[in-house]
Amino acid sequence: MAIFLGDEIEEKEEIKALMKSLAKFIEKLGDLELENVEIRAEELTFIIQPMVGFTAQIPQITQKVEKKIETLLKAEFSPPIETYPGTITEVKIGATRSEGGSRRKVIKIGGEKTMPFYSFEALNPNKPAIAMDIFDMPIELAKSVRQHFEDVMHDPAEWAKRQVEDFGAEIVSLNLISTDPLIKDTSPKEAAKTVENVLQAVDVPLIIGGSGNKAKDPLVLEAAAEVASGERCILNSANIDNDYKRIARAAKQHNHIVVAFTPMDINNQKKLNRLLLDEGLSKEQIIIDPTTAALGYGLDYTLSLMERIKLAGLLGDPDLQMPILASTSNSWGAREAWMKSEEWGPKEYRGPLWETVTTITAMMAGGDLFMLSHPATVRIIKRLIESLYGEVNADQRIQDWITDIGL
Template sequence: MGEDSEVQILGRKLHELLEKLGEIEIEGVEITAEELTLIFQPTLTAAVRPPVEAAAPKPEAVTQLMEASFTPPIHQYQGQVVEVQLGATKAEGGSRGKVLKVGGEKYPPLYGFEGLNPHRPVFAIDIFDMPLTLAKPVRQHYEDVMDDPGEWAKKCVEEFGADMVDLNLVSTDPGLKDASPREATKVVEEVLQAVDVPLMIGGSGNKQKDPLVLEAAAEAAHGERCIINGAMLDIDYKRVAEAVKKHGHVVLSFTSMDINNQKKLNRLLLDEGLTPEQIVMDPTTAALGYGLEYTFSFMERMRQAALKGDPELQMPLVGPVSNAWGAREAWLKIEDWGPREVRGPLWEVVTATTLLSAGCDIFLMSHPAALLVMKQLVECFWGERKAEQNIENWITALG
């Protein structure tokens, strides 16, 4: 930068004076009119125009619409979410016909005026390796296939349009069938055979046994780039991370509504030798009406931190919105609440829309109608469904 010109210095002094006095008379200054226009006009105009509040309004004097322009308020972001690939093709060492890319966001969720994020959120359906109690509005769609996880997965993909399948090996639960890790892997192989979309594989929620089950599952799905669900601070996450690394998967980093713990676990997983492209995060999804606001704010904060450049929170977000069905409002038969056949899926959709606004990338869902609605919504937000709609006469048009 060169030295300030005289005009600029004078400009600054004038500006200071204007701020102090509100107005100023210019005397004895030799300066060309062009320069004056260029440099001082904004300040002078501001000083001359009376503040809106102070002016006594004269409504009758306003006869014409006052022109205004609008400039979109755009931010610059330092950080970007990591792009994670789910599923691997034959060429990549797997056998998936379809792979998915998630993450890569450069802008906050649904801030289309700043820019379109590169990848759409994706939607998985939860399936289980044995029949278990599901809410009736959900169960009725899967009843015919619950004995056969392969068929179950197929139905989710072919009939209901799931982008992924989330297979839960609940039969390994010591309180249920106590199936061995080895037995459970047979189901993993079956499902891999049945569908060609990416998989997510989880255990039973038993903290001692899950690492062993997941280790076996990761091996059975070697090279398929599944999401292995998952690593937690209070389980043997090292064993899980090691299996994910060895067999080429992605790990779900699960914490319980605590950003510092999430950062800590992500850091530990990176220390184990996983790359950021091998981690997705689940800060715990509570159902609508049962603490959803916590999940919403945690996801929102985590995404903001990612865009600000915090590398420990720059992984894609996972939301198990199937948890919505844990809320009695979704499934309980109560006449006063209306028919549960529509109330339940709506409960799930509203849980999902809320997390969509917070930045969730991977949705784990239950009801086929809820999944369909979410997929359509996302297509709208990504500009893939052009539409014409005239609402200017809505007051009369609704009849």
């Protein structure tokens, strides 16, 4: 509403008309509030013409006149910093010769003092780490993943080398799926040989996974722990309903780390973590896997669980202060990642992007270690982590984006 009132407003016909309609309006409403009206007058008199049949009371006029702002109102921003009573435990993966192993590289994860990448309040000491999957037998994989190592899938040692040397895996995640009684029923002893071969082929730490068979996994992981004694591998995984005691004992005896896996349940996660601690594992020997669902297939559960766990740990819950493992290569199970579809566009791009977006989400929610499949995801996530740690100085100008982003 903009009414410009001059000095002689009482005498102007149009103002009189305006007042008349204003009065009628007021009669209907009872009162009037002038909002955002700029009044440029020394003194203002409302003269309402007496009219036949017009009996409305002269209303109270409240003025809410905004001052004309001439200069920018200055305000200072100060970062809303919080401190947390708890710290996430730092876990060292792999052991060098002097530490009783044979790895040339060891990786540290965890140790957070704040939520992921909240570097305005604290710098978390360790960057998230990247593991790449290999299997102890050729398996069905999406073509866009498979093409990068199809020629070495029959040889886990060569496959491991490819992941480390060509694609930059910081950790190799060896999945002994052939031990599944329904697949090849490979014996724990045979499986342990594969572990030895891979340990010799690469100098990075290992994650050693079973087949998911509840009865067999503890035996397989036990045998693997023995041949890898002192290497501080990650045994994947102890569950509430498998023989987690056997796995914990093997880890303790041979200096390894155990993954505590629970399916989407924070209370069971706490319970399992406590059970493993009770078995004599130190906090530095446990990593938790609260289940990673793929983008579009329950990732919402995963991200909220990870945030809850990380926050609980930072707030001081000792049962949830372990670093988080996220098997984001699970995203290849989503049909959007591998299925041919005109509607969804080329799967060669869509597939790796599906894995990358799943990983970004798990990383922002609190994941510390990722299992990945596609080399492009590894490259992009590594670069992203370096950026978020401020390790790359950028000279990016965005001020003119409106004109400068092309067609």
